[in-house]
Every structure is written in structure tokens, then in C-alpha cells.
Amino acid sequence: MEELRILSPTAILGYGFPMASFTEGMKRKPHVIAVDAGSTDPGPYYLGVGKSFTDRNSVKRDLEIMIPAALEADIPVIIGTAGGSGGSPHVALTLEIIKEIAKERNLSFKLAVIESELNKELITKNLEEGKIEPLFPAKEITSQDIEQSVRIVAQMGEEPFIEALENGANVILAGRSYDPSVFAALAIKEGFDKGLALHLGKILECAAIAALPGSGSDCMFGYLRKDNFVLEPLNPQRKCTTLSVAAHTLYEKTNPYFLPGPGGAIDLHNSKFTQIGDNMVEVSGSKFVPTEEYFVKLEGVKKVGYRTISPAAVKDPIMISKIDTITESVRERVINNFENYGIKNFFLDFKIYGKNGVMGMFDSLDERVAHELLIIIEAVADTQEHADTICGFARSTMLHFGYDGRISTAGNLAFPFSPSDCKVGEVYEFNVYHLMKIDNPASMFPVKYIVFNKGE
Amino acid sequence: MKHKLTDIASVIRSKNSGPYELTFDIIFKDFETYNKVKNCRSINEDNFAPLYKISRSDIISLVYFDPAKAVKITIVRPITSGSLGETDVYGAQQHAPLMAMEIEY
Numbered sequence: 001m002e003e004l005r006i007l008s009p010t011a012i013l014g015y016g017f018p019m020a021s022f023t024e025g026m027k028r029k030p031h032v033i034a035v036d037a038g039s040t041d042p043g044p045y046y047l048g049v050g051k052s053f054t055d056r057n058s059v060k061r062d063l064e065i066m067i068p069a070a071l072e073a074d075i076p077v078i079i080g081t082a083g084g085s086g087g088s089p090h091v092a093l094t095l096e097i098i099k100e101i102a103k104e105r106n107l108s109f110k111l112a113v114i115e116s117e118l119n120k121e122l123i124t125k126n127l128e129e130g131k132i133e134p135l136f137p138a139k140e141i142t143s144q145d146i147e148q149s150v151r152i153v154a155q156m157g158e159e160p161f162i163e164a165l166e167n168g169a170n171v172i173l174a175g176r177s178y179d180p181s182v183f184a185a186l187a188i189k190e191g192f193d194k195g196l197a198l199h200l201g202k203i204l205e206c207a208a209i210a211a212l213p214g215s216g217s218d219c220m221f222g223y224l225r226k227d228n229f230v231l232e233p234l235n236p237q238r239k240c241t242t243l244s245v246a247a248h249t250l251y252e253k254t255n256p257y258f259l260p261g262p263g264g265a266i267d268l269h270n271s272k273f274t275q276i277g278d279n280m281v282e283v284s285g286s287k288f289v290p291t292e293e294y295f296v297k298l299e300g301v302k303k304v305g306y307r308t309i310s311p312a313a314v315k316d317p318i319m320i321s322k323i324d325t326i327t328e329s330v331r332e333r334v335i336n337n338f339e340n341y342g343i344k345n346f347f348l349d350f351k352i353y354g355k356n357g358v359m360g361m362f363d364s365l366d367e368r369v370a371h372e373l374l375i376i377i378e379a380v381a382d383t384q385e386h387a388d389t390i391c392g393f394a395r396s397t398m399l400h401f402g403y404d405g406r407i408s409t410a411g412n413l414a415f416p417f418s419p420s421d422c423k424v425g426e427v428y429e430f431n432v433y434h435l436m437k438i439d440n441p442a443s444m445f446p447v448k449y450i451v452f453n454k455g456e
Numbered sequence: 457m458k459h460k461l462t463d464i465a466s467v468i469r470s471k472n473s474g475p476y477e478l479t480f481d482i483i484f485k486d487f488e489t490y491n492k493v494k495n496c497r498s499i500n501e502d503n504f505a506p507l508y509k510i511s512r513s514d515i516i517s518l519v520y521f522d523p524a525k526a527v528k529i530t531i532v533r534p535i536t537s538g539s540l541g542e543t544d545v546y547g548a549q550q551h552a553p554l555m556a557m558e559i560e561y
Binding site for chain 1: 470471473474475477479481483497507508509510516517518521523524525526528530532533534536537538539540541542543544545546547549550552553559
């Protein structure tokens with residue numbers, strides 16, 4: 001095989017794509033349609049609670065186009081990081097959608113399902129055997145951290161996908177996957193250079209984001225050859241330029257010259273970006289550098305409580321000038337009020353927009369204050385009821401707080417909503433972000449098959 | 457001579473690079489300017505760290521990336537994405553101090 005063609009319909013399954021671009025892609029006779037369905041960007045909640053950050057109908061819309069088109073063309077569809085986070089409930093959610101589509105469309109095909117959620121005993125055993133190390137800047141973990149984790153997934157490489165392809169899968173649904181693997185698996189199986197295949201995958205996983213103008217909801221096409229690959233946007237309004245592609249190489253990475261993944265890294269020190277015509281870019285020189293031992297990345301989250309928030313605004317200039325001492329006094333009053341009642345362990349925060357709400361994670365960088373402020377009162381406690389109590393009490397205390405110099409004595413806060421407080425539900429934090437040494441990258445992620453015959 | 461970053465860069469952005477890191481990209485308008493900035497190392501650990509009041513050791517990498525005529529700075533995230541105290545889960549609005557930055561070359 002001299003050239004392998006890959007269609008990437010959208011940056012994240014459920015973000016959508018124009019039908020015209022998809023049709024253009026299918027005209028170019030791709031050998032595989034691949035899509036990444038996840039990200040850690042939306043934070044720890046989704047992995048913890050077992051829900052997707054993408055919408056069910058949006059995901060179904062995309063798959064309902066991709067799967068029948070691929071079956072018609074007799075090429076595989078590969079879906080990585082199902083349901084946004086790739087845990088077992090996330091895979092199950094997407095599986096349910098695929099089953100629905102198969103039934104509604106009366107489809108016959110072989111589906112491979114690859115899980116990536118690991119059982120905690122296995123991880124604890126590997127920790128005790130010294131096979132787990134933190135991925136800087138994460139800290140060392142103990143077996144207690146693993147115990148506290150509600151869900152831990154491992155990021156698979158291309159190996160389990162290759163196994164599923166060899167066994168004749170038409171559709172592959174996988175849990176947490178290294179984004180490029182989904183795009184590169186068929187190419188690596190067919191003997192193409194792994195460095196080029198993965199680098200191409202790294203760009204295709206964001207679909208048209210690497211074009212100008214960029215878009216997360218439009219298609220991108222990749223042509224992989226022996227010594228290079230070419231990217232082509234499928235919407236005539238977009239162009240790939242050497243700069244748009246090179247700039248995308250920076251996106252969400254630590255160091256653009258060296259991109260680590262399962263079993264090794266893509267080395268871009270000798271990569272060359274060449275313009276082909278006015279809308280295509282050729283890339284050559286990217287290399288895969290294997291590590292001596294094979295490591296996969298683990299992602300895990302723990303539950304830290306329940307959240308209630310209350311957004312409230314302030315216009316009074318005297319109050320604005322004293323806002324920091326006011327929030328501190330309110331905090332003390334809340335702590336004092338419930339000290340002997342038994343609600344002691346809670347997190348109470350005031351995010352002050354118009355002051356340092358956006359960059360509050362850094363030490364105060366800017367002294368400027370706006371003429372009106374939005375304050376989000378946030379309480380996190382061990383139960384939803386306790387979070388409601390702390391948030392509600394902080395809100396009512398602040399509303400009537402008699403600060404020094406107060407002239408406006410009817411109320412300190414402008415509430416945009418009734419009810420003023422919102423229950424946000426469970427709160428999670430990342431607590432595992434580590435590398436685990438494994439012996440066999442394929443057997444770590446067992447592949448199961450489901451055969452659909454006329455939708456059943 | 458001093459130059460405002462907003463005058464010589466076409467892209468200034470921030471984003472998570474995984475939940476434990478924040479990364480900043482500055483893409484220059486043209487190669488000529490980029491090369492001057494690169495040759496003088498006008499953006500470096502010593503002038504970046506004070507912008508965010510972080511210590512130099514929190515800078516994981518500061519790389520000049522020729523193919524994109526860009527400087528990329530990656531730092532330890534002050535808190536892990538989504539942890540208690542979070543203000544920007546995606547890390548996409550942490551670039552503002554760079555927009556006031558002036559550099560010399």
C-alpha cells in the first residue's frame with residue numbers, strides 16, 4: 001500500500017460537521033474514518049460521575065452519518081475515548097447509541113468494544129511492585145489514593161485497535177485512548193512509519209482546528225505516504241497553511257518538539273512543513289522514539305463532596321471598596337455559627353468577578369476593581385444538605401451584613417435569580433495522573449466483539 | 457527598544473496541557489520579528505515568572521518553536537484543573553498578563 005487515507009469528521013464526537021465536507025471526504029475514498037470523543041479539559045467531574053460532557057443527541061447525529069457511510073464503503077470506523085472520559089459507564093453510553101442506530105437502520109456489522117477502566121486491585125498491586133510513577137507535576141500516590149479514586153482509566157495506544165482490526169471489526173468503540181492512536185492504528189498495522197502516522201493522528205484528532213479559519217466542527221483529511229503526510233481541509237472556506245499546522249502543533253502540549261504517548265514519543269526536531277497548493281500542507285521528518293519500557297498514562301478522580309452556589313452582584317461603591325474584609329467577616333460568622341452544631345468541614349469561597357474572579361488561582365496580579373462586581377458564593381461540604389446550609393447562610397449573612405461605613409441599609413446584594421441558590425451536585429478532583437509500566441499493551445485492554453445482524 | 461507584545465504577536469493564548477499544567481503560546485506576526493525576539497531571548501524565565509508571581513522553578517519549559525514562529529511557556533498549574541478554588545477549568549483565560557507585557561530586542 002503506497003498511500004493510506006484517513007477521514008477525521010470532527011474534533012470531538014458530537015461537535016458535528018457539515019454534510020458537504022463529509023461527502024467530500026468520502027469522495028476521496030478513505031481507508032478509515034476515525035474520531036476522538038474525549039478530553040480531560042472539562043475537568044474531573046465527568047470521569048467521576050460517569051456522564052459525558054457531550055450531548056447524547058449530538059453524538060447520535062454524528063454516528064448516524066459516519067457508521068452507515070463507512071459500512072457502505074466497507075471501511076472501519078474507530079471511536080476513541082468514548083463518552084468523553086472513556087470509563088466503563090462512558091463506553092456503555094456510546095454502546096447504547098450504536099445499538100440504537102444499528103436497530104433503526106437495520107445494519108449488519110461486527111463491533112469491537114475495548115474497555116480502559118482498570119480495577120483498583122490491579123493498580124494497587126502495580127504500585128506495590130514499583131510500576132507506577134507520577135507524571136510531573138503530579139505527586140507520588142499511595143494505595144490510599146487509589147482506594148479513594150472512584151474511577152481510574154488508562155490511556156491505550158494503537159495495539160488493541162490493531163487487534164480488533166485484524167479480527168475484522170467494522171466499528172471499534174474504545175475507552176480512554178491516546179488521541180492519535182485512533183487515527184494511526186490502521187496505518188501502523190499496514191506498515192507505515194509510526195512517527196508520521198502518530199504525528200498525522202495528533203493533527204487529525206482536532207479535525208479542522210488545524211486549518212484557517214479553524215473549526216472544531218468540520219472535517220479534515222489526511223494522506224499518509226511512506227515518507228510524508230499531507231493534510232487537506234474539506235471545506236472550500238478553509239485552508240491548511242504551514243503556519244496553521246505548525247501552530248496547531250503547539251496546542252495543549254508541554255513542549256512542541258517532543259510529544260510523549262504510550263510506549264514512546266513523537267520527535268518533531270526534524271519535522272518539515274511544506275505548503276502544497278494553497279490549501280494543503282505536507283509534513284515529513286517526524287520520528288517515533290520508543291521508550292525502553294512501555295508506560296501507559298492513568299487518570300483517576302476522587303469525590304470531595306457536594307457543591308451549592310449563589311451568584312449575587314454588588315453596585316454600592318462603599319461596599320466594593322471594602323469587599324475583601326466583608327467576605328472575610330462573613331466567612332468567620334459562618335464558621336462560628338455552625339461550630340457547635342457539627343458542620344465543620346466545608347469549603348467556602350467567594351469568587352469575585354470584576355476583581356480577581358478569573359485569575360484567582362494566582363496571587364493577586366492586578367489591583368484594578370470594576371464599578372460592579374459579581375460574587376459567586378460557593379460552598380462544598382460532605383453532603384448536599386450541608387452545602388446548601390453553608391451557602392445559604394453565607395448568602396443571607398452577606399445580604400444583611402453591617403459593614404463599617406454602610407449607608408445602604410436595606411440589602412447588600414442584587415440577586416439575578418429566584419431561587420438565589422443552585423445545587424450543583426457532586427464534586428470531584430483529579431487524584432491520579434501517573435504512568436504505569438505494563439508488559440503487554442494489547443492484553444491490558446481486552447477486546448470484546450458484538451455481531452449485529454440486520455440491527456439485532 | 458521596547459515593544460508591546462500585542463503589537464508584534466498575532467496570537468497570545470493560554471490553555472491547560474493536561475489537568476496539571478498551564479501552557480501559553482505567543483505566535484509572532486512575522487519571522488523577522490520572531491527571529492529578533494529569539495536571538496535576544498527577549499521572553500525568558502526571568503521576565504515571565506514575575507508576570508504571574510510564580511517562581512522560576514514552576515516553569516516546566518520555555519521553548520522557541522521555529523516552524524510556528526512562536527514561544528511556548530508551560531508552567532505548573534497553581535491548582536489541578538477543577539480542584540477546589542478553581543477559577544478557569546480549561547485554563548483558556550489566563551493569558552491576560554501577557555497582553556500588557558513589553559519586551560526588548
